[in-house]
Amino acid sequence: MQRRLASALTLTILCGFPSLAAASDELNQRLIRIFHSDALSAKRFGPARWIRGGAAFTTLEPSASDAAAEDIVEYDTASGKRSVLVSAAQLTPKDAKKPLRIEDYRWDQGLNRLLVFTESKRTWRTNTRGDYWLLDRASGPLKKLGGDAPGSSLMFAKFSPDGTLVAYVRANNLYVEDIATGAIRALTSDGSETLVNGASDWVYEEELNLRDAFRWSPDGKNIAFWQLDESGVQQYSIINNTNSLYPELLKFPYPKAGTKNPSVRVGTIGASGGQPQWMQIPGGPRENYLFRMDWADDRSVAVAQLNRRQNMVTVYLGETTSGAAKVVFRDQDDAWVFVPEGEGAARETQSFDWVKGRQSFLWLSERDGWRRAYSVSLSGGEPVAVTPAASDALEVAGVDAEGRWIYYIASPENATERYLFRSRTDRQGTAERITPAGQRGTHQYDISPDCRWAFHTYSTFDRVPATDLVSLPEEKSVRTLEANELLRSNAAGLLDPPVEFFQLPLASGVTVDGWMIKPRDFDAKKKYPVLVYVYGEPAGTTVVNQWSGRTGFFHRALAADGYLVVSFENRGTPAPKGRSWRKAVYGAVGVLSTQDQTEAVLELGRERPYVDPGRVGVWGWSGGGSNTLNLMFRSPDVYRVGVAVAPVPDQKLYDTIYQERYMGVPSDNAEGYRMGSPINFAGGLRGKLLIVHGSGDDNVHFQGTERLVNRLVELGKTFDFMEYPNRSHGIYEGEGTSLHVYSLIARYIEEHLPAGGR
Numbered sequence: 001m002q003r004r005l006a007s008a009l010t011l012t013i014l015c016g017f018p019s020l021a022a023a024s025d026e027l028n029q030r031l032i033r034i035f036h037s038d039a040l041s042a043k044r045f046g047p048a049r050w051i052r053g054g055a056a057f058t059t060l061e062p063s064a065s066d067a068a069a070e071d072i073v074e075y076d077t078a079s080g081k082r083s084v085l086v087s088a089a090q091l092t093p094k095d096a097k098k099p100l101r102i103e104d105y106r107w108d109q110g111l112n113r114l115l116v117f118t119e120s121k122r123t124w125r126t127n128t129r130g131d132y133w134l135l136d137r138a139s140g141p142l143k144k145l146g147g148d149a150p151g152s153s154l155m156f157a158k159f160s161p162d163g164t165l166v167a168y169v170r171a172n173n174l175y176v177e178d179i180a181t182g183a184i185r186a187l188t189s190d191g192s193e194t195l196v197n198g199a200s201d202w203v204y205e206e207e208l209n210l211r212d213a214f215r216w217s218p219d220g221k222n223i224a225f226w227q228l229d230e231s232g233v234q235q236y237s238i239i240n241n242t243n244s245l246y247p248e249l250l251k252f253p254y255p256k257a258g259t260k261n262p263s264v265r266v267g268t269i270g271a272s273g274g275q276p277q278w279m280q281i282p283g284g285p286r287e288n289y290l291f292r293m294d295w296a297d298d299r300s301v302a303v304a305q306l307n308r309r310q311n312m313v314t315v316y317l318g319e320t321t322s323g324a325a326k327v328v329f330r331d332q333d334d335a336w337v338f339v340p341e342g343e344g345a346a347r348e349t350q351s352f353d354w355v356k357g358r359q360s361f362l363w364l365s366e367r368d369g370w371r372r373a374y375s376v377s378l379s380g381g382e383p384v385a386v387t388p389a390a391s392d393a394l395e396v397a398g399v400d401a402e403g404r405w406i407y408y409i410a411s412p413e414n415a416t417e418r419y420l421f422r423s424r425t426d427r428q429g430t431a432e433r434i435t436p437a438g439q440r441g442t443h444q445y446d447i448s449p450d451c452r453w454a455f456h457t458y459s460t461f462d463r464v465p466a467t468d469l470v471s472l473p474e475e476k477s478v479r480t481l482e483a484n485e486l487l488r489s490n491a492a493g494l495l496d497p498p499v500e501f502f503q504l505p506l507a508s509g510v511t512v513d514g515w516m517i518k519p520r521d522f523d524a525k526k527k528y529p530v531l532v533y534v535y536g537e538p539a540g541t542t543v544v545n546q547w548s549g550r551t552g553f554f555h556r557a558l559a560a561d562g563y564l565v566v567s568f569e570n571r572g573t574p575a576p577k578g579r580s581w582r583k584a585v586y587g588a589v590g591v592l593s594t595q596d597q598t599e600a601v602l603e604l605g606r607e608r609p610y611v612d613p614g615r616v617g618v619w620g621w622s623g624g625g626s627n628t629l630n631l632m633f634r635s636p637d638v639y640r641v642g643v644a645v646a647p648v649p650d651q652k653l654y655d656t657i658y659q660e661r662y663m664g665v666p667s668d669n670a671e672g673y674r675m676g677s678p679i680n681f682a683g684g685l686r687g688k689l690l691i692v693h694g695s696g697d698d699n700v701h702f703q704g705t706e707r708l709v710n711r712l713v714e715l716g717k718t719f720d721f722m723e724y725p726n727r728s729h730g731i732y733e734g735e736g737t738s739l740h741v742y743s744l745i746a747r748y749i750e751e752h753l754p755a756g757g758r
Contacts, residue, residue, distance in 0.1 A: 030557040035739035039490045045467040045482040054448025063088035069099045108163035121152045124202045132157040156212040160220040169198040194230040207657035208291045209341040219298045229263040257659040258666040268320045279318035294351040310336045310661045329376045335586035353399045366579040392576035398447030415575045416545045418442040442546030459547035461499040464488045506599040513543045514568045517559040526757030529615030533567040536593035537623030543569040562755030570596035590676035598635040617641035617753040629678035636686040641753040645692045649679040649708040688752040689719040694727030
């Protein structure tokens with residue numbers, strides 16, 4: 001009878017949180033300060049654009065005539081001389097009361113014309129639709145592009161190389177507009193809800209970082225573009241219950257693991273019109289991905305193809321006259337082939353890194369066990385490694401094609417940090433570290449086209465990010481661009497005690513990196529509860545010595561409340577520890593992370609007597625939410641409290657590209673999918689569990705959490721659950737939402753994982 005009664009009381013709906021005690025007043029005040037104002041938000045420099053090859057740059061600054069408006073100003077890089085290139089007054093449309101709100105901007109090559117992107121709207125995951133306005137600096141008046149196009153309907157507008165035309169996407173078709181005459185020409189006419197020209201679909205945008213899907217030829221006579229056919233791709237539905245009297249239904253193509261993908265091809269078309277010439281890339285268009293494309297010269301296009309299993313990349317060179325394509329390079333791996341697009345390419349251009357006058361390109365490969373840059377010739381032959389052996393090049397930061405250098409991010413000696421190095425592109429050699437010694441932490445660079453300068457942003461876990469202009473290759477700081485002094489002042493009392501980075505050797509034979517934040521009044525003679533912050537999937541790392549923004553302040557607030565807040569980097573995350581570290585997880589996502597995370601927290605308790613093994617909690621978001629579930633279900637003797645936000649309880653419910661990259665196709669690895677999915681181990685739950693999800697999540701679908709709720713109810717498990725109506729994966733939409741989410745997490749932890757030393 002007691003079991004029957006328990007099963008009838010399995011679910012607590014947290015609306016107003018009647019079951020939860022309020023968080024302490026001090027913690028509440030901290031959370032309000034973090035999430036209800038901008039006092040603790042970092043300012044970023046820009047948006048800045050390198051011009052004149054790097055001899056100058058432009059950025060936005062408050063206008064002298066109206067502080068609420070912005071001018072586009074030019075700085076001479078070497079001298080710092082400032083001039084207003086375009087004033088806010090020039091960016092005020094006729095009969096308008098205020099200037100355009102600049103969300104992005106783009107120059108033609110001669111700096112004579114400017115495109116301004118404004119009034120943007122979300123397409124899939126990001127705001128890629130909007131209005132484009134053209135300013136001709138010689139003639140003066142602003143002109144809105146698109147003719148009679150509806151508002152906020154143009155995408156990816158960009159100048160032809162000679163600056164006389166602008167191409168853009170509208171309603172899934174490609175258009176070209178003549179600047180002088182205003183004439184608009186549709187290059188494609190078959191675009192529809194399921195056929196997309198020059199833009200991307202949901203899964204390509206999210207997992208291959210493809211949004212802008214067309215490229216001008218160097219001579220400006222042709223355009224190469226992607227076409228995606230989503231007919232046959234099953235649609236996911238999101239129900240909006242709150243915006244109108246009756247529910248609204250949003251449906252969009254979303255291929256789940258093992259299901260039909262969109263069909264994709266690459267073609268070229270004349271800027272004056274005509275029929276597309278499709279590149280004759282072998283292989284089924286639904287069973288392969290075309291993830292990178294660029295012009296090699298005026299008559300040929302390089303296209304990178306990834307097979308569905310994602311263990312082989314083939315680069316083809318296609319002729320624009322016939323469409324004939326030949327193989328110029330292949331890369332293979334027993335697990336998955338690394339492509340920067342799969343981890344969200346950091347650089348703005350998602351193109352090839354050309355060298356030797358576009359006769360060769362650079363490619364990151366893990367073929368010898370480390371991620372190294374290779375020089376690949378279009379004429380064939382073996383690729384040549386240009387970065388050192390036994391060291392990972394994490395990403396390409398810049399290529400000096402004239403000086404024959406590749407600049408890249410690496411950290412050979414400490415996987416938690418990020419530095420700039422360079423190596424020759426025309427021969428094998430040793431790496432030259434550019435980031436000065438002694439500056440431990442994370443360094444990010446936006447390098448000028450001539451590779452003589454860079455916007456350099458430096459931060460650590462405890463150091464507020466600051467951006468300065470540096471000269472290269474010696475990296476000499478020229479001037480500060482954004483010091484974040486206000487943030488530094490506001491954060492001064494919140495960054496004590498400093499974070500501790502450490503390493504833990506595990507019984508399985510691996511060593512994991514970790515960090516810990518201790519309470520301010522820490523007493524090593526007492527025992528404290530541990531709260532683990534987890535991600536643990538192949539798409540990201542948590543143990544990096546860099547500024548972590550509001551999430552970092554949230555963890556500090558919890559530490560000040562009396563918790564040891566820690567994070568561990570398990571195998572399978574993209575840390576610079578070699579291929580075997582990253583790909584140990586292949587086919588078993590969720591299994592190895594559970595093992596490593598559990599071993600790590602147990603080892604921490606054995607190593608440090610102030611850890612209370614009876615008070616261990618865990619929380620995470622997205623993949624971290626999935627790992628929170630796995631840890632709560634599969635290591636219930638270790639983890640007593642868990643908060644899983646936007647988790648993936650069943651891996652078969654996530655998209656094809658991400659899930660199949662790391663797990664294979666479900667039909668080939670049914671047992672791996674079963675073992676990695678938390679829902680199949682829900683019977684192990686014994687601790688306190690809170691599940692949080694937004695019903696409008698187009699990425700990690702609410703469907704999975706609903707299935708998990710049903711399973712936990714079926715099993716008679718007590719748990720707590722919070723739905724945020726119509727919120728997406730980040731659960732931030734709507735006034736007060738972020739504060740609400742993090743306050744909920746904090747209150748739940750405080751109630752079920754008592755704080756303080758004992």
